[in-house]
Amino acid sequence: MLRLGLISAAAVFRGLCLTDGSTVRETTLASSVYAHLRDDLLHCRLPPNSKLRVEWAVAQYGAGASPVREALNRLAAEGLLDRRDQRGFFVMPITLEELEELTRTRCWLEERAFRESIANRTASWEEGVVVALHRLSRLPRRAENGTPNTEWETRHRAFHRALIAACRSDMLIGFCAQLADQAYRYRQVAREAASVPRDELAEHNAMATKAINGDADGAVEALLSHYRLTSELCSIGLKG
Amino acid sequence: MLRLGLISAAAVFRGLCLTDGSTVRETTLASSVYAHLRDDLLHCRLPPNSKLRVEWAVAQYGAGASPVREALNRLAAEGLLDRRDQRGFFVMPITLEELEELTRTRCWLEERAFRESIANRTASWEEGVVVALHRLSRLPRRAENGTPNTEWETRHRAFHRALIAACRSDMLIGFCAQLADQAYRYRQVAREAASVPRDELAEHNAMATKAINGDADGAVEALLSHYRLTSELCSIGLKG
DNA sequence: TTATGAAAAAATATCGATTTTTATGGCGAA
């Protein structure tokens, strides 16, 4: 069946290029709406703190209320939306306090995951890190005109996932992914104070190399200062 | 409007005594169904690995497909259900491997949360711990006939929440709560090898006292052995 | 007997309309 009427172009095709993975063909409308909404939330195309009306989403994504509400419920459970009974859904706010809590929590969890990964490292884990780093290094972070490079973001996410892949806890990896989603929102809205020059490739190189060499303390130090610097730049972007 | 027909008694009243809190009056059908389903899942009244048909839940909880599906989507996002597009929802399985991963992850996160809580302890945090411990100590874990005491479980959860309450990360507290939910399921299904005698009050006392006295290492050691022992008993119950 | 595939049954996913609740906009009174 082909749905017609007041629908956006995005709604026609049940697929999407995701931030944390490749293009996927969604099988249900609910999952399609979920993926699109998630992408719009991560890129802060939906303003933080604003109300997200069901009717708006219905018109925007070309689905009925049922699949839209299912998608909204998922996103609320993941912490990207705030759900209030009888009141509707709201885009989670962006605040300095939340950024600080997020950064703290993220450093705690990623340090543990990274240390476990290093302690349990195998050849295939090492290879995954090397490949992810190589792929990341082949792309510029932004285009010449300063536009963020979506593919770079995808590979960046994949690289950090590769670092902790051997930690032996899918649950912990999932938590880290949730925190990475939140951090992504902050980077988008703050535009990360692009003025400060930064050699990200060197940073990524350092943490990967040290991890592979079994220098856990050094690797963790590199990873955490990477996150803290990013957070600091976001913080500047938020204030300024 | 009053719904009639093939509905269970539970469906009539939009309220519930929750495992991790007191009785709440739910405001929407979706939230009511969510709370009931969650409770049934935590107590393994819905068999692990079994299919959870939407129609069954509709009949069981006396709501339409829309609110039921919203509830199911939330529970899937929280890791209590497995959602497969076009296939439906399944109760998450109970396996030895998952128990081990769960225990590992839980120890990592709770240790961090506990250490932070102790490092940032305040008078009101200490008082919260003391009160929670006292309340827990006033109830038997089981009735004389061996029936688990629901109120004890509630207070047990509250006690562990109190321990990490000062960690300065609601996100981490939320993750710990999710892991506690999972652990609760394992304890229910394994019936926790009740044969082994165990002085749980002493265990709780030890971790609380050490934490309040600022003995972080000792408190963490007490907390983690508490979790590991429980996990071990569950493991025995699962195998046997 | 086992594999195959179409028909039937069952279950999921979705829509369109209705009910219920909340938010809004005057309008008169303190």
Added chain:
DNA sequence: TTCGCCATAAAAATCGATATTTTTTCATAA
């Protein structure tokens, strides 16, 4: 003005029915 209060509008929540997909059944052929 500012506060309440009712009528209205808007939005959320929910239902009942339908469309779509998966699963099962069962007859038939290899």
